[in-house]
Amino acid sequence: MHPQVTSYIEWLDETAQEIAATLRDMILEIVPSVEEKYSFKIPFYHYFGMFCYINAIKGGIELAFCRGKDLVMAYPQLELGNRVMIAGVKLYSKTDIQKKEVYQLIAGAALWQQEAWQAKRKFLREKKKK
Numbered sequence: 001m002h003p004q005v006t007s008y009i010e011w012l013d014e015t016a017q018e019i020a021a022t023l024r025d026m027i028l029e030i031v032p033s034v035e036e037k038y039s040f041k042i043p044f045y046h047y048f049g050m051f052c053y054i055n056a057i058k059g060g061i062e063l064a065f066c067r068g069k070d071l072v073m074a075y076p077q078l079e080l081g082n083r084v085m086i087a088g089v090k091l092y093s094k095t096d097i098q099k100k101e102v103y104q105l106i107a108g109a110a111l112w113q114q115e116a117w118q119a120k121r122k123f124l125r126e127k128k129k130k
Contacts, residue, residue, distance in 0.1 A: 001028075004038035012056055018063040019091050020054050024127060026103060027052070031110045047110060048117035063102065064088030066111050075105050114126060 001024075011022045020043070027034055027045055035046040043054045050066040065071060067077070068087025072078045077100045078087040089100050097103075 002036045002038050005036055005043040008038065008041075008043055012061075015032070015059075015093065016061050018094050019097065021055075022064055022094060022097060023061065023091075023102070024050075026097075026106055027127060030103065030106045034110075039119050048113050051113050052109065055088075060090055060092035060096075062088040062090050063106075065083075067109070067113060070112060070116070071105075071109055077101065077105065103106055 005024065009017055012020055024036075024043065028036070028047050031045070031047050031051070032045065034051065037044045037046060040053075042056075045051045045053065052063060052065045055062045055064060056092065064086050065088065066086055068078055068083075069080060069085050072080060072087050075089075079090070080087045089102060089105065091097060091100065091102070
């Protein structure tokens with residue numbers, strides 16, 4: 001476990017800390033070969049490239065996936081917002097983790113990340129309208 005990630009999680013308020021710590025444990029369990037880093041002042045996880053990150057938001061935590069746009073059809077709990085590629089799920093309590101099926105989301109995203117890397121798939125992009 002990366003010491004700066006530990007410090008980041010300890011810095012959060014109690015609810016966010018509990019959510020972030022649970023997400024961290026889940027990611028490390030579900031994707032055993034994931035590499036935990038501290039990038040852009042937040043916990044980042046690398047698995048066949050940049051995979052996901054945990055970020056504090058007002059009142060909770062967002063778990064965001066770097067290839068999230070590729071996943072929104074299969075996982076409607078993901079939100080793109082104003083972002084082009086990254087999609088995330090916002091969690092405001094520990095019970096949201098189960099309600100929003102985050103375990104399945106992480107497992108599915110990891111599988112897609114590996115498959116996309118092995119097939120050297122580009123990120124999906126919207127076609128420009130003519």
